[in-house]
Amino acid sequence: MARVARVPTGIMRILFLAVLRAHTGNAVTAARIRDHLEAVGHTCILQDALDFESPSALASLISAEKFEAALALHLYRGGRLLQGQKIPFGIIFGGTDINEDINHGEKKQIMGTVLEEARFAVAFTESMKEMALTKWPHAKGKIHVQNQGISTMPNVTFNWNTFLQSAEINQSADNLHIFILICGLRRVKDPLYLVDAFSEWHQEEPNVYMVIVGPEVDPVFTSEVKARVKRAAGVQLMGEMPQEDLHAIVKNCFAVVNTSVSEGMSAAVLEAMDLEVPVLARNIPGNAAIVKHEETGLLFSHPQEFVQLAKRLVNDPVLEKKIVTKGKEYARLCHSWKSERDTYQNLMRKLQ
Numbered sequence: 001m002a003r004v005a006r007v008p009t010g011i012m013r014i015l016f017l018a019v020l021r022a023h024t025g026n027a028v029t030a031a032r033i034r035d036h037l038e039a040v041g042h043t044c045i046l047q048d049a050l051d052f053e054s055p056s057a058l059a060s061l062i063s064a065e066k067f068e069a070a071l072a073l074h075l076y077r078g079g080r081l082l083q084g085q086k087i088p089f090g091i092i093f094g095g096t097d098i099n100e101d102i103n104h105g106e107k108k109q110i111m112g113t114v115l116e117e118a119r120f121a122v123a124f125t126e127s128m129k130e131m132a133l134t135k136w137p138h139a140k141g142k143i144h145v146q147n148q149g150i151s152t153m154p155n156v157t158f159n160w161n162t163f164l165q166s167a168e169i170n171q172s173a174d175n176l177h178i179f180i181l182i183c184g185l186r187r188v189k190d191p192l193y194l195v196d197a198f199s200e201w202h203q204e205e206p207n208v209y210m211v212i213v214g215p216e217v218d219p220v221f222t223s224e225v226k227a228r229v230k231r232a233a234g235v236q237l238m239g240e241m242p243q244e245d246l247h248a249i250v251k252n253c254f255a256v257v258n259t260s261v262s263e264g265m266s267a268a269v270l271e272a273m274d275l276e277v278p279v280l281a282r283n284i285p286g287n288a289a290i291v292k293h294e295e296t297g298l299l300f301s302h303p304q305e306f307v308q309l310a311k312r313l314v315n316d317p318v319l320e321k322k323i324v325t326k327g328k329e330y331a332r333l334c335h336s337w338k339s340e341r342d343t344y345q346n347l348m349r350k351l352q
Contacts, residue, residue, distance in 0.1 A: 010352045011041040015067040015087075017058075017078035020048040021217075025184075025267050026094055028243065029148065030073050033092070036341040037348065044071075049078040055085060062087060069351035075121070076101045079114035088351045091121040095264020095286060096188060098128050102135055115139045119350040122146050122343075124265040125289040144347065149340030150270045150331055158248030167211050167236040177254040177314055179210045179280070182246060182268040184217035185225050192225060193259040193282070195232045197303035201310070202234020208314070210257065213249065215240035251275045255313060257306075263287055269297070270335050273327035278313055278320055280306060294319070296327040 014037060018030035034044040045065065049072070052058045058081045062070075069087055072078025074094035082089045091114065101107040115121060115136050121143045123129040129143045161173055169176065179198070183189035191212050198210045212229065216222040216239070229237045241249070250256055256272035256279050263286030270290065272279050279297035281287040291297035298313065300306040313320055 012043070012068045012348065012351065013066060014042050014044045014348075014351075015062060015065070015070040016044050016046050016073070017049045017052075017070065017081060018046065018073035019050055019077055020046060021050060025264075026073055028267055029092075032149065032151075032337075032340075033071070033073075033344055036344045039341065040345050042348065049074065049081060052081050055081050055083050058082075059085060069348070075111045075114060076107050079118070080110050083110070083114055083117060088119050089117070090347060090351060091115065091118045093121065093123045093128055093132065093264065095124075096262055098123070098131050098264070099262040099286065100188075102131070108135060112136045112138075115142070118142065120144060120347055122347070124148055125286070127285055127289055128264070144343070146340060146343045147335050148265045148267060148270060149337035150267070150274050150335045151337045152247045152250075152271050152274045153244050154247040154251045154275070155242070155244035156248075158245055158252075160248075160252040163249060163252075167209075167238055169209055169211075169236065171207060175207050177208045178252075179208070179255050179257050179310065180249060180253040181210060181212045181214075181257045181259060182250075183212070183214045183258075183260070185212075185214060185222045186217040187221055188260060188262050189214075190259045190261050190282075192228050194257070194303050194306055195228055195235050197307050199232040199234050201307050206234070208310075209234050209236060211236045211238055211253075213238045213241060213246065247271060247275065250277055253277060255280055255310070258282055258287055260284060260286070265290060270331055273297070273331040274335075276324045276328050278323045279327060280309060280313070290330075292326075292330075295323070296330045297323055 016034055018026050020027045034046055037044045070082055070089035072082055073092045075091055075097040079091050123143055123145050126145055129145050183191055202208055229235050250272050256277055258266050258269050258281040269279050269281055281291045283299040283301045291299055293299045298309045300309055
């Protein structure tokens with residue numbers, strides 16, 4: 001869509017619903033979009049969608065806080081709460097809404113109704129937009145495509161050797177190849193997908209390690225992950241970390257890995273590209289939309305293929321350099337933070 005960066009004429013008090021707990025990717029995206037809106041004077045209050053069971057539970061908050069407009073990140077989890085509210089709202093597709101919830105009859109019906117009421121919707125990719133339009137053709141003309149904007153700020157005081165020690169990796173950093181998987185511990189991120197294959201590789205080559213970094217989102221699944229990782233040589237688990245420390249970890253590692261079953265648009269993958277670090281991502285639509293195989297990263301379809309590609313990357317500095325260069329260029333051209341800011345500031349006019 002055409003972007004003309006003008007300050008909106010009306011300043012609004014905006015409610016922004018997203019799944020915020022455990023600092024998932026959606027929480028980071030929501031915080032960034034909130035900053036875009038507040039930069040032109042709007043008041044934007046983030047609320048966790050999981051705190052409300054129904055639209056009626058949200059209605060009293062809207063009335064008490066005198067919200068004039070609303071946004072929801074995730075068509076089902078956030079959008080369903082805005083149905084029937086007396087304020088205009090917009091929707092941002094999350095990933096699991098379009099990739100998974102769309103296949104559940106009742107959820108699909110609710111999401112279709114939400115789209116009818118919404119003033120606009122935002123998809124991160126053309127493929128997400130097309131998928132939505134096949135199910136809800138009535139939304140034609142309402143869905144805008146805006147890639148996620150990326151901005152990275154590694155912590156300059158971060159100590160890589162201290163991090164390795166805390167991950168119980170007691171080898172010289174010079175000889176290591178550390179693969180980082182950043183994700184909340186929940187099934188859709190499938191952090192156990194590569195554990196066995198990676199552990200076998202580590203036993204052949206003791207200087208390769210995979211470190212899973214992220215918050216404990218699903219307590220039951222977290223216990224499963226901890227038990228498996230404990231038995232897997234060469235695979236370590238680290239808890240949640242501040243964003244700037246995460247960026248520093250990415251900057252220092254050999255490659256970033258994504259194993260998700262479903263993905264809207266992985267911020268960790270894009271941040272790795274921006275930080276000039278190679279990416280190996282599971283070949284699913286959300287990842288394939290941003291990772292071009294052997295150009296901006298490597299795509300794998302099963303654990304053995306991951307190991308083959310990872311070994312190739314370790315032993316082929318020319319391929320590594322190509323991927324890093326093209327990945328950085330792609331992130332700069334297609335995931336501009338400023339372009340994202342202009343889009344959301346302009347879309348707010350539709351809520352006035």
